[in-house]
Structure formats: structure tokens, C-alpha cells
Amino acid sequence: MQFSAQSNADKPTNSAIGKPMDRTDGRLKVTGAARYAAEFPMKNLAHAVVVRSTIARGRIQSIDTSAAEKSPGVLAVITHLNAPKLATTDPPEVSDRYIKVIPVLQNDRINHYGQHVGLVVAETFEQAEYAATLVRVAYTQERPVLEFAANLDRAYAPERINAGYPTDTQQGDLEQGLSAADVRIDVTYTTPIEHNNPIEPHATIAVWEGDRLTLYNSTQHVDANQTSVASTLRIPKQNVRVVCPYVGGGFGSKVPTREHVILAAIAAKQIGRPVKVVLSRAQMFTCVGHRPHSQQRLRLGAKRDGRLTAFAHESIMETAVFDEFAEQNGVMSRIMYECPNSLVTHRIVPLNLDRSMIMRAPGEAPGSFALESAMDELAYALKIDPIELRVRNEPPRDPESGLPWSSRSLVQCFREGAKRFGWEKRLAEPGSMREGRYLTGYGVASASFPARLRPSSAIVRVLPDGRVQVHTGATDLGTGTYTVLTQVAADALGVPPERVQVEIGDSNFPPTPASGGSFGAASFCTAVQEACIAVRQRLAALARDDANSPLRGANQEAIAAADGRLFTKGQPARGESYVAIMQRHNLAQGVEVRVDSKPDDAAQKFSMHAFGAHFAQVLVDPNTGVIKIPRFLCVIAAGRILNPKTARSQIVGGVVWGISMALHEETLLDARYGNYINGNLGEYHVSVNADIPDIDTVFIEENDPHVNPLGIKGIGEIGIVGAAAAVANAIYHATGKRIRDLPITPDKLL
Numbered sequence: 222m223q224f225s226a227q228s229n230a231d232k233p234t235n236s237a238i239g240k241p242m243d244r245t246d247g248r249l250k251v252t253g254a255a256r257y258a259a260e261f262p263m264k265n266l267a268h269a270v271v272v273r274s275t276i277a278r279g280r281i282q283s284i285d286t287s288a289a290e291k292s293p294g295v296l297a298v299i300t301h302l303n304a305p306k307l308a309t310t311d312p313p314e315v316s317d318r319y320i321k322v323i324p325v326l327q328n329d330r331i332n333h334y335g336q337h338v339g340l341v342v343a344e345t346f347e348q349a350e351y352a353a354t355l356v357r358v359a360y361t362q363e364r365p366v367l368e369f370a371a372n373l374d375r376a377y378a379p380e381r382i383n384a385g386y387p388t389d390t391q392q393g394d395l396e397q398g399l400s401a402a403d404v405r406i407d408v409t410y411t412t413p414i415e416h417n418n419p420i421e422p423h424a425t426i427a428v429w430e431g432d433r434l435t436l437y438n439s440t441q442h443v444d445a446n447q448t449s450v451a452s453t454l455r456i457p458k459q460n461v462r463v464v465c466p467y468v469g470g471g472f473g474s475k476v477p478t479r480e481h482v483i484l485a486a487i488a489a490k491q492i493g494r495p496v497k498v499v500l501s502r503a504q505m506f507t508c509v510g511h512r513p514h515s516q517q518r519l520r521l522g523a524k525r526d527g528r529l530t531a532f533a534h535e536s537i538m539e540t541a542v543f544d545e546f547a548e549q550n551g552v553m554s555r556i557m558y559e560c561p562n563s564l565v566t567h568r569i570v571p572l573n574l575d576r577s578m579i580m581r582a583p584g585e586a587p588g589s590f591a592l593e594s595a596m597d598e599l600a601y602a603l604k605i606d607p608i609e610l611r612v613r614n615e616p617p618r619d620p621e622s623g624l625p626w627s628s629r630s631l632v633q634c635f636r637e638g639a640k641r642f643g644w645e646k647r648l649a650e651p652g653s654m655r656e657g658r659y660l661t662g663y664g665v666a667s668a669s670f671p672a673r674l675r676p677s678s679a680i681v682r683v684l685p686d687g688r689v690q691v692h693t694g695a696t697d698l699g700t701g702t703y704t705v706l707t708q709v710a711a712d713a714l715g716v717p718p719e720r721v722q723v724e725i726g727d728s729n730f731p732p733t734p735a736s737g738g739s740f741g742a743a744s745f746c747t748a749v750q751e752a753c754i755a756v757r758q759r760l761a762a763l764a765r766d767d768a769n770s771p772l773r774g775a776n777q778e779a780i781a782a783a784d785g786r787l788f789t790k791g792q793p794a795r796g797e798s799y800v801a802i803m804q805r806h807n808l809a810q811g812v813e814v815r816v817d818s819k820p821d822d823a824a825q826k827f828s829m830h831a832f833g834a835h836f837a838q839v840l841v842d843p844n845t846g847v848i849k850i851p852r853f854l855c856v857i858a859a860g861r862i863l864n865p866k867t868a869r870s871q872i873v874g875g876v877v878w879g880i881s882m883a884l885h886e887e888t889l890l891d892a893r894y895g896n897y898i899n900g901n902l903g904e905y906h907v908s909v910n911a912d913i914p915d916i917d918t919v920f921i922e923e924n925d926p927h928v929n930p931l932g933i934k935g936i937g938e939i940g941i942v943g944a945a946a947a948v949a950n951a952i953y954h955a956t957g958k959r960i961r962d963l964p965i966t967p968d969k970l971l
């Protein structure tokens with residue numbers, strides 16, 4: 222997928238970074254020209270539909286596929302009885318859950334409602350969908366374990382929680398800290414199951430050419446797809462190609478490779494034709510992961526002046542019986558506030574549900590609801606302003622590791638936010654403010670997210686005509702990857718953004734980490750910048766050593782780049798264009814450099830996080846309990862902002878999720894059968910336009926020389942972190958009612 226940037230940057234081209242440049246892929250997307258996984262035209266394409274289990278636990282006794290097989294257009298019906306044998310154990314070197322094997326349809330065991338039990342392949346989608354209804358499965362049922370609240374006594378400590386964090390941490394003596402406190406709170410919060418609902422459903426087209434497989438797959442990580450699929454099918458990694466130029470959202474659900482990708486591959490092999498599988502909205506509720514239930518107990522103790530003496534955050538959540546996973550609910554609590562005596566633990570309860578898995582800000586999203594609500598409760602108990610309470614507990618260094626912050630601008634975010642939001646108009650007493658017939662209230666909460674960097678690779682090429690090509694395996698979830706890579710390359714090479722072509726989303730390009738964990742932009746951009754600098758240095762070296770170049774003899778450090786040419790600093794006329802240098806050296810292919818970028822050891826020396834502050838105002842109708850949010854402000858300090866336009870969209874999107882989490886989202890389980898009652902986007906409530914105000918987003922300038930050479934911290938997830946707590950805290954301020962169980966629906970206020 223190639224295109225040129227359409228820049229609205231009107232400043233000098235050597236500072237493309239920091240401009241609110243329009244998305245380079247925007248036109249393609251709004252005109253429908255951007256090609257998503259299910260849209261690749263394919264000759265002789267067959268369509269497949271998955272068949273799902275209708276019980277939550279047991280075994281398949283028998284499957285009758287005869288009617289389905291005789292149905293018009295049907296090409297194959299694949300079940301565990303005729304599926305090819307796949308790898309069921311991981312290669313020994315595999316530690317990362319995202320590159321594990323995916324042994325689907327390998328036995329008769331049912332672990333959850335909606336589990337894949339078969340695949341029907343037909344000439345048309347409609348034929349496949351109809352024939353799928355004709356597959357008759359008989360089960361031997363076992364009693365499923367379904368209810369979270371009723372099974373808390375089965376909770377156990379997993380070895381690790383998500384992202385490799387330790388399960389339990391402890392400092393000082395909690396009991397001593399609690400008895401030393403003047404004020405204590407002991408409160409428990411619960412959050413429901415929530416489901417990722419990206420606009421583009423999961424979709425795959427599998428095509429075999431001989432022993433080579435190409436997958437057009439909607440994914441956040443082509444490289445991990447390639448590894449998982451190759452090891453599951455027991456074929457060499459280089460025989461699998463994954464193509465994904467555009468992704469219509471994923472929110473974590475498209476980081477792991479899903480079972481239907483393997484099903485598409487084995488079906489395509491079996492019938493010798495390309496096969497497409499697109500999951501329906503209902504299917505997306507049972508096979509691509511969800512955020513688990515949580516119960517979180519917070520115990521806080523503080524002196525009268527607000528200083529914490531004790532802090533405990535104990536989380537229990539549910540996990541699938543067949544795939545252990547624990548969100549890192551307490552990791553934010555480990556670093557937010559100064560406290561000598563602390564305890565943070567995570568426990569899990571195995572249930573017969575579909576996988577609980579990463580969903581935007583896994584851990585931090587539910588964890589921050591509990592943490593930031595509890596801090597608010599403590600502020601009221603102490604009669605200290607909630608912002609002031611946070612400021613008084615600001616840690617000078619990372620309380621967990623003892624490392625200095627690479628930068629931490631939380632207090633600045635609160636100060637700036639308070640000014641803009643008019644926080645001083647808030648009357649301290651809950652239930653004391655009115656706007657017309659509504660009760661109104663203000664709430665705040667802190668946000669934080671780790672600023673991570675992962676190894677990433679890229680190829681950058683300056684073509685003989687001066688255009689720049691960037692190739693990297695990265696994906697663009699709709700976040701702006703194409704655009705920020707264009708800006709970084711334009712900046713590093715000193716070329717106009719219009720001259721940069723970025724191609725991503727193909728495992729044939731150099732590997733990158735996932736678009737996930739908020740480390741995508743930092744990791745991809747670091748590699749691309751490094752490659753651009755290397756190309757530029759190579760061209761500069763050619764000129765410097767060339768008697769015919771105006772730059773002969775010039776020091777590398779004295780050479781600058783802008784408008785596609787190199788020149789000496791302070792003497793812009795002394796220079797020449799990239800095109801001229803390449804022409805004189807007969808570089809008909811241009812100049813190309815591949816870089817495999819690795820984070821340096823800064824990670825060992827600093828604690829690196831983005832921080833932010835949320836401000837919410839709510840209006841609550843005292844008669845109906847209906848909640849409206851007239852104003853929301855989010856102030857973020859996340860290092861250097863590559864593009865304020867795409868960055869703002871990330872924060873706004875995160876805040877919308879946070880509001881949605883606070884007021885609407887909840888997947889309801891039918892505890893008799895293990896199915897979800899509202900397991901479709903029609904019944905699963907999410908905030909819509911009418912629920913969301915014009916969200917004000919502010920970025921605090923932050924110069925962080927430690928996080929990475931570009932000084933950028935991720936912003937994909939921090940917007941949701943704390944946003945639900947800010948809403949809940951505003952509701953308490955408006956009504957005096959503390960709702961500790963999400964979502965806060967009107968009935969809970971009456």
C-alpha cells in the first residue's frame with residue numbers, strides 16, 4: 222500500500238514533528254480505498270463460518286455434519302473429527318503468550334459457551350451461514366463453573382500477571398501503617414466483564430500457493446501472527462506471510478492470533494482455494510477475549526495532613542479454565558503515591574467462560590477505577606481537596622523500584638487542569654451544587670501508563686529521485702502510525718513529508734513489536750529515525766569525501782538537512798541535494814539502510830511513565846438518576862507529542878471508553894448456561910455521541926531525554942486510565958452517593 226503524504230504543515234520541512242498533520246491515510250479511508258483484511262479481491266474465494274458450542278463445559282459426544290455437507294454450495298465441514306493434527310505444545314524457546322501455538326479443533330473438550338467446534342466452508346457466505354445451522358452437535362455436559370462472585374473462595378495466585386509483572390508486592394508493614402493512621406478506609410469495588418468492540422470485526426483470508434501461506438488478517442501484530450501460525454501448522458516461519466495494511470481498531474483483541482485464523486488456513490489447504498472467515502458481532506463476544514470481572518479491595522490509612530501511612534490494593538479477577546490470564550490491576554497503585562507501608566496482590570478464579578484477555582489498558586483501566594475512587598473517598602474522609610491529597614502524596618521517585626522518574630508531570634497536569642476547568646468553583650460538600658433541576662458535581666482522577674520501548678526494525682531508502690521509502694512491519698490501528706512515521710522520517714532526513722512513502726503491515730517488512738502496550742509509536746519511530754539518520758550519514762559521507770561536492774571536507778556534525786538537501790550549518794548555500802549526490806555516484810537504486818533498533822539500558826536507570834489528570838463534571842437528575850456529562854477535561858504529559866491532531870484523537874478515544882466504562886459497559890452472563898445475555902453490539906451498551914461532551918484535551922509540554930531518542934511516551938491507553946473514576950467521583954460529589962460497582966446506571970442512584 223503506497224501513498225504520499227498530504228501535508229498541511231506550512232512550517233519548514235525540517236520540523237515535521239509536532240505538527241497537527243492530517244492523516245496520510247485519511248483520504249484512502251474516507252473514500253473506501255483503504256483495503257481491510259476481508260476486502261482483498263481473490264479469485265475463486267470460498268467463505269467459511271464458524272460453528273460454536275452451545276454448552277459451557279463438557280465433551281462433544283457426536284457431531285452430525287451430513288445435512289450440512291449436503292447443503293447447497295458446501296465445500297467442506299471441518300470438526301475435531303477430521304481436522305488436521307496441529308502442534309499442541311510450544312517450541313521450547315517460546316515464553317511470550319502472543320507467539321504460542323493455537324491448537325484449535327484438536328479434541329472433544331468444551332471449556333466455554335461459544336467455543337469453536339467446527340467450520341463450514343461454502344461457495345458463498347450465505348450458504349456457509351445456513352449450512353452452519355445444520356451441524357448437529359451432541360454433548361456430554363458437565364457442571365460449568367460460571368459465577369465470579371460465588372467462586373471467590375477458589376481464587377489463587379498466578380505465577381505472574383500480564384506483561385510479566387510480579388503478582389504480589391509488599392513494602393514496610395501494612396498493619397503497622399494502618400494503626401498509625403488517623404483516618405482509614407476499607408472499601409471494595411467491582412467491575413463487570415467488558416468486551417472489545419472494534420469497528421472492523423476480526424477477519425482473515427487464507428491463500429496457499431504450494432507450501433506457502435499468505436494471510437490477509439486484521440491484526441495488531443503481523444510478526445507474532447506469522448510465528449504462531451507457522452508453529453501451529455508446523456511449517457517454516459518464512460513460508461507464512463501476513464498482510465495487514467489497515468486495521469479498523471483492535472483494542473488489544475487483535476494482538477494475539479485467534480483460532481479462526483488457523484481455521485481459515487486449514488480450510489484453504491483442504492479445499493485448495495482461498496478461504497475467508499469474518500467473525501460476526503455475536504461471535505466476537507465469545508472468541509476474541511474480554512476484560513474480566515474484578516473485585517478490588519482498597520485499604521488506605523493516612524495522617525490528618527493527608528500523608529499515606531498504609532496502602533493495600535488486593536484484586537481478584539476471573540480467568541479462563543483453559544488459558545490463565547491476570548490483568549495487572551495493581552501495577553499503577555505500586556507507583557502512584559508515596560507510602561511506606563504497602564501491599565498489592567492479584568488473584569484469579571478459573572471459570573468456564575471465553576478467554577479473559579488484554580483490552581485497552583489491561584489492568585490500569587479497572588485498577589485506576591478502584592485506586593482513584595479510593596483516593597477520592599480518602600479525601601472526603603480527611604476533608605482535604607482531592608487534588609491537594611494527591612499532591613501531598615506525590616512520590617519524589619518511583620516508590621516501587623526506588624528509581625528516579627525519567628519525568629513525571631502529574632502535579633503540573635492537575636494545576637493546569639484545575640485552572641482550565643474552574644476547579645475553584647467547586648463547593649467541597651457533596652450534594653451541595655445545583656444546575657437548574659440537576660445536581661451537579663466535579664470529580665478528578667490521576668492517569669498513568671508505562672512508557673515502554675521494544676526492539677523494532679525498519680528499512681529506509683532514499684530513491685534516486687529524492688523520494689523516501691519507509692518499510693516496517695508495524696500496523697496502524699487507526700491511531701496514526703502511517704502519519705507519525707511520515708513525520709519522523711521527514712524530520713530526520715530533512716525532506717518534505719509529501720516526499721515520504723510509508724509502507725507497513727506486512728511480515729515481509731522488518732519486524733516490529735505489536736501496536737499495543739502503548740509502545741507502538743515509540744518503538745516504530747525510534748527504529749525509523751535511526752534508519753533515516755544512518756541513510757543521511759551515508760549520503761553525507763559520500764559528499765564529504767567527494768572532491769566535486771560543495772560539502773567536501775565538511776564535518777558530519779556540521780552538516781544539516783532540509784528540503785531534500787544537505788548543507789553546512791550557518792552557510793546554507795554550501796550544499797547539494799540528495800539527488801545530486803546519488804547521481805554523481807551512480808546510485809541508481811538509491812541508498813538504503815536497515816536498522817534493528819534495541820532499547821538502550823535507560824530502562825534500568827529510570828522509571829518511565831506518562832501521567833495525566835482527568836476532570837469531569839456531571840449532572841444528575843434527582844428524580845430519574847439519569848447522568849449527563851456536560852464537561853470533561855483531560856490533561857496529559859506524555860513527553861514529546863509527535864502530532865497533536867492524532868494524539869488528541871487517542872486521548873479523546875480513551876476518555877470515551879472511560880466514560881463508557883463508568884456509565885454503560887457490562888457484559889451480562891446467564892449463569893445457567895454460560896452464554897452472554899447481551900452478547901452482541903446491539904444489546905451491549907457503549908457510550909454514543911449523545912453521551913459524550915466535547916472533550917477538552919491538553920498536552921503539557923514535557924521534555925524527557927531518557928525515554929528514547931525522540932523523547933516520546935505512548936498515548937494509546939492512558940486516556941482511559943482514571944477516566945471512569947473521575948466520572949464516579951463527580952457523581953459522588955453531585956449526589957453524595959458512592960457507587961463502587963460499575964457501570965453506574967441510573968437505578969443505582971435512586
Ligand code: MOS
Nearest residue numbers: 473580581737738
Ligand atoms: Mo493494547 S490492550 O496493548 O492493544
